[in-house]
Amino acid sequence: MKLFGPDRQRVGYADQEWSVWVSGMDDIHNKDSLADALEQANELNAVFADLRTRDDSEFSPILYAVVLHYGYAWTQATEHAHRVDCGHPDCGPCSFDRNEPQAGAA
Ligand SMILES: [Zn+2]
Numbered sequence: 001m002k003l004f005g006p007d008r009q010r011v012g013y014a015d016q017e018w019s020v021w022v023s024g025m026d027d028i029h030n031k032d033s034l035a036d037a038l039e040q041a042n043e044l045n046a047v048f049a050d051l052r053t054r055d056d057s058e059f060s061p062i063l064y065a066v067v068l069h070y071g072y073a074w075t076q077a078t079e080h081a082h083r084v085d086c087g088h089p090d091c092g093p094c095s096f097d098r099n100e101p102q103a104g105a106a
């Protein structure tokens with residue numbers, strides 16, 4: 001499973017702009033925004049980290065939460081490396097592109 005890089009694999013759904021994927025459980029939570037997705041991913045990862053420090057034998061496979069953007073693991077740098085809009089509302093370069101008329105956009 002490659003989450004990042006040129007041959008990255010989609011782990012979520014193409015029509016979900018933002019979601020949080022939990023590895024090991026293969027759970028996907030649909031989210032309304034990047035902020036919501038980051039908040040839940042942070043929360044889940046904190047819980048998983050806590051569980052791991054208590055008892056590492058009970059919680060294998062290792063659980064971690066990853067923010068997905070259209071089904072792909074999201075980091076701002078990854079989206080920029082793929083030359084796509086990272087979706088961050090405060091990203092300067094991407095916001096600039098959003099204000100340009102997009103070919104084929106309604
Ligand atoms: Zn950006």
